[in-house]
Amino acid sequence: MRAVVSPSLVGRQDDLEALHDAYADSAAGSSRAVLVGGEAGIGKTRLVDEFLRTLPEDAIVLRGQSIDLDRDAPPYAPILSVLRSLAQEVGEQALFAASGPAGDALALLLPDLSLSASMTEAPVRGSAERLYDAVAEVLENVAAVRPVVLVIEDLHWVDQASLGLLRFLVRVIEHSRLLIVLTFRSDELGRGSALRAWLPELDRNRRVTRLELARLDRRQVREMATAILDGPPDEEELAQVYLRTDGVPFFVEELVCCSGVQSLDGFPETLRDILLARYDQLADATQRMLRLIAAGGVRVEHELLVAVCDESPDAIDAAASEAIAGNVLVVDDTAYAFRHALVREAIHDQLLPGERVRFHTRYAQALLEHTGAGAADGTAVSYHWMAAHNVREAFIASVAAFQQARASFAYAAAANMGERAIELWDQVADAEELAGRTKVQLLHDTSYVLRNAGESERAIALIDDAIALCEPDDVQVYALLLRNKASYLANIGQTGSIELLREALVVLDGEPRSVLRANVLGELAARLMLLARFEEAMEMADGAFAEATAVDNKPRMSVASNIRGFSRLAGGDIEAGLADLALAGELAIGNDSARLRYWVNMSDALHLVGRYEEAVRTAEEGAERARQRGVERTSGAVLLSNVISPLYALGQTARADEMLDRALELDSPIGFSAPLRRMKVQAVLWSGDRTQAERLLRDWRGPLRQQQRMDAQLVLSLALVSGELALARGETAEAWREVAVLLDPEHRSFPAYDLPLIALAARVLGAARVTGTALPGAGGDATSADELERDVRSAQAVAQRWPTAPAYSAIVDAELGGPRGTGTDPALWERAVEAVHDPIAPARLAPYTAFRLAEALANAGDRAGARTWAQASREWAEAIGLGLIVDSVTELERRVGAVGGEHRGDAPVDAASIDNLLTERERQVLDLIAHGLSNRAIAEELFISTKTASVHVSNILRKTGATTRTEAAYLAHNAAR
Structure with missing residues (x-):
């Protein structure tokens, strides 16, 4: 040995x-x-x-x-x-x-x-x-x-x-x-x-x-055996070592060290024999102590070993010394540990039934006595009592372990202990007294930690058991169980929450006003709001506010005002909605939960009305608080999505992309990560990587489809990106099927999300007219494009009061303009370019409309104009990382020729030609140039954006052949004479 x-x-x-x-x-x-x-x-x-x-x-x-x-x-x-x-x-x-x-x-x-x-x-x-x-x-x-x-x-x-x-x-x-x-x-x-x-x-x-780590090959096994033996092994015996160990280093060491590779008769026959070879050569007292240590785990503190061992300290030291010398144990600081966990497992298997009961009982008792009942590690104590088959003590320890793990946010461990206590409940006569709660309460509490551990399905199963056991006249508990089940269902994207919350209200009917009833009303309002049932949501929120006011609960008043405010805003009453949201913020002071909900909805509202920078600041403030409070994966994930969305709208793509990837790494439950996943698909598509966008959507479509059953925002935004992907593939009919959610009889108006989808629907209609693709109507039958256009226009009319409507409406008009309604009218696209330069229009619309204007000009035969606007589109798209538009521009330039105007490098045109070359708006801009106004001053004078003014100036220089603003002003002066 x-x-x-x-x-x-x-x-x-x-x-x-x-x-x-x-x-x-x-x-x-x-x-x-x-x-x-x-x-x-x-x-x-x-x-x-x-x-x-x-x-x-x-x-x-x-x-x-x-x-x-x-x-x-x-x-x-x-x-x-x-x-x-x-x-x-x-x-x-x-x-x-x-x-x-x-x-x-x-x-x-x-x-x-x-x-x-x-x-x-x-x-x-x-x-x-x-x-x-x-x-x-x-x-x-x-x-x-x-x-x-x-x-x-x-x-x-x-x-x-x-x-x-x-x-x-x-x-x-x-x-x-x-x-x-x-x-x-x-x-x-x-x-x-x-x-x-x-x-x-x-x-x-x-x-x-x-x-x-790979297994050793034969040469490496020889090298190891040579190092152990301090000389080369016999080749025949080495072959047996390699055959029996298959190159696993620990087994090679054990086999070589135990046999010395001196005789084939000395080789252990099985893996178990290899693992126990050293153990078998130790004294009986040492083996007995090793079995006792094995019952405690891979590593056992010396003090704990003394407490569980009935031998004297000298006998313990002697046995430990022999086990260490025999290379079975090693000293690890103040503890003994097995040299390898496999050895511990093999020795633990040697325990006789009586030894298992005695040894594990000693460990459980020693852990309690050594640290005190309140400080002992309840999970370890529960394990040992279970191994000792002491059901009553295992139940007590499991309840204590449940409390300990829950207090330290170890929800998976708490759930495991809670479920064990539930399993043992009926085997313990005085379980309720020992647990300090009813079985219904234990089921409820365990379901709660299961939800926090990310096990919502199991949480629902337990809360169903609690509901079945709960007496209907225990009103408060029964209503709370219904409310919590509604929450768990929503977390995993399952329907039924609204019905459960309505049932809870029926249960509470006739009861005194309470925080619970305010909570149920508020959560019901929130569910209705997510489904865009804004009128119903406001009614429930009003009830929640009144209930919370009656019991003087400001956090619940805040939540009610919050939901009412967002519902008002989303329904079109923007000022009243923002006022309610501001009130929610004031009422939430001092309560993190209510304040986080305020940050979520206020930042979302600011983004939807085009106040992007304010939205970013508000969401960032909330996201930081969520991180500090430890809810980064839930409320924090939603707030991060509310930072990222307005960043994209501002054209800050690189920053948004980086934040999006980090937010997705949080691996939040689908109820919180759905907006992030949808944005990732859209961002990848806009970057120009259609293949990756398709793969992501394919991988995530299942959970996203499930979640969208209770979230109208997700329904509309997912239809948008799915339609864009289908159109990018050239599948016009498929794109229409995606965007046609707008025309569904069940669709409820949500202008902020309807408008981008309406613009895409118009684009799909134009594409269908170009290709002659038949599109289905609401009933599924082929419907004329003109009839479908009327439906799209009707949806457009409903959304006209929304702040971003002018930009999207200009795009819709352009998409459906031209002789055949195929989006080929340059004048309409010029209006669209000007409209989308409004600061509240998302940044991506500028390069898109410029590209479509270039296409329209090329179609009209104005190759020079097409090249100019294609270049403008490219520059704007590259500035904000829209690879999809850059690729489209590249293809258009390939068709119409290199960038540059027909007058580039030539002498300026004479003054008499200016009226024929310039549009009416461009002549207005040229007149202001002649008066010495800057682009910003021109923008203020004509009520347009500075960027639009810059575009007009560039067009004037291109068309007139002027190289400077001074030269253009000179031409304008001559033209006026």
């Missing part, structure tokens, strides 16, 4: 260099992460150990170990180890100072530290993301002083809370001297594994390197 492992690292030089390269990048200030995967025994930990051994002395190394307790891994277990090590390294005071304003959230994780008690005297605000921010702040601030290497091992066992935190750290920490190294067993990632779902995101992250 040899007590050594391979003295050299074999077959991993490239992987080791990759780790050193990642460290060099991180030490230079660019955060990196390395994911080390491979099957059990492949050498992940050995590789990491070798890497850490060679790091500079100033590097802070923090190691965390995921815990293998089936589904009961304690929340944040590896993170707790890391933070405690960091507290020892930098000092407790410095640790909390580095966590910034979220130190109270961090203190929840570290109740054993002396400063924690004073920091958590008041309830901790926020949610998991606030805790994540605290940990990120700590790591970034410490890494500003010294490089930090954070290692988390065995990620395949990691609890959901830790995984969520690690995902956050990898995503948000970009410019810091931090290297994160994660190891996991790639052969243990099941279909439902959360880590498996995370891997594609990691693979897309340019700051993440993924290493997949």
Whole structure:
């Protein structure tokens, strides 16, 4: 029996260099992460150990170990180890100072530290993301002083809370001297594994390197055996080692070390025999202690071992020493750990039934006695009581663990413990007394944490059980259950919320005025508003406001005023709507939830009426508050979409694109990410990448279609991008089917979203006339283009009062102009160009209308004019990143010839020709040029935008051949004589 492992690292030089390269990048200030995967025994930990051994002395190394307790891994277990090590390294005071304003959230994780008690005297605000921010702040601030290497091992066992935190750290920490190294067993990632779902995101992250460790080949196995034996092995025996281990380094080491490759008769026959070879050679007392340690997990603190072991301290030390000498255990700071988790698993399988009950009972009792019932890790205690088959104690521990995990925002762990308590409920006689709540309340509370854990389907199943158990005369509880189920359904894009909320109102009928009734009325108003049922929404919002006023609840008054205001505005009463929204903001002061809802709807309203810069500022303020409050993935995602939309409207495409990609990385539930996904498809299309836009829409269409059943904005905006994509493919009939939602009898007017779709419908009609494509009417039968145009014009007339209507109406007129109604009238496109230069028109309309004007001029035979406007369109499109328009311009220029006017390089025309060359508007502009007015002054004089004035000046110079404004003024002066 040899007590050594391979003295050299074999077959991993490239992987080791990759780790050193990642460290060099991180030490230079660019955060990196390395994911080390491979099957059990492949050498992940050995590789990491070798890497850490060679790091500079100033590097802070923090190691965390995921815990293998089936589904009961304690929340944040590896993170707790890391933070405690960091507290020892930098000092407790410095640790909390580095966590910034979220130190109270961090203190929840570290109740054993002396400063924690004073920091958590008041309830901790926020949610998991606030805790994540605290940990990120700590790591970034410490890494500003010294490089930090954070290692988390065995990620395949990691609890959901830790995984969520690690995902956050990898995503948000970009410019810091931090290297994160994660190891996991790639052969243990099941279909439902959360880590498996995370891997594609990691693979897309340019700051993440993924290493997949391969098995050793025969030459490398020989090299390892030679290093262990300090000499070459027998080739026949080496062949047996290679055959039985298949090149897995840990098994190679165990087989070579145990047999010495001296005799084939000494080879263990099975994998189990290989894993237990060292264990089998130890004394009975040592084996018994190893079985006891195995019941506690991969790593057990010495103090805990003393508490659960009935041997004397000397006997424990003797057994531990033998196990360490035999290379079964290693010392890990103040704990004992198995040299490899596979060995622990094999030894744990040796436990007799009686030993399992006794050992796990001892661990449960020791954890409670060692830390106190209130401080013990409830999930670990619950695990041990379950393994010991003590149902009553397991129930008590599960309820305690539920409370602990919920308080630290570890919602997945809380849900697991809550569901266990529910399963055990009927097996415990006094369950309600022990739990301190009814079963209905436990079902409700567990469904709530399931929803927060992203498991809305399971949340709905539990709340259905709660509704079935709840007595109908328990009015407040029953109505609350209905209200919450409505919320859960909406989160996953399922219908039924409105009916549930109406049922809750019936249940509450006749009850005294209450906050709950105000809440139900407000949420019903919100659902109706999203469906563009604005009149009904206002009625419900009025009721919610009256109810909230009666119970003096300002947050609910704010929500009611908010929904009423947006409904009024969306329905066309803009000033009254904005006033209601402003009131909502005033009433929301001091309540984050109501204030976030105010920021969402106010920023959206400002964007829709064309006040883009105000919309950006308002949404940014709300998004920052959402981040601070820890709801970045929910309300924060909506607010980010409300920042991004007006940025696109302003033409700030690069900034919008960057923010959009970062917002999508939050991986928010579909109820919050739908606008972001729709915008991404549209942004990719506008950039000119039609193939990628098609792929994204194909991948996301299912969840988007589901969500749009309860969101009229999404219905209309998704129809817009789907229609644009179909038209880009040349599928005119398909494009019409998308935009025809406007003509659906069930369609409710929503002018802000109707107008862009009306303009696209007009464009599709023009394209259908050009190609002779038959289009279906409302009944599905082929309908004449003239009849469909009348329907489009009717929708246009309904939306005329909206602020952006003049710009879109000018486009509609141009799209349907010309002799055949195919959009070929240059004069109408000139009017459209001028109309879209209004500051409240989205920036993308300017290059589009300029391009269409160029097309119309080319069609009319004015090649010079077509080239000029094509160039203007190209410049405007390139300035805001509209590759789709640039590509169209390129194709048009190919057809009409190179850029340039017919007078370019020639002498200026004489004064007598000016009247024939210029339009009436251009003659007005030329007259003002002659009076010395600037472009801005011309714009003010003629009530047009400065950009439009600039375009007119450029046209005048082109048509007259003048090279300067002075020369053009001279020509104007002569023409007037």
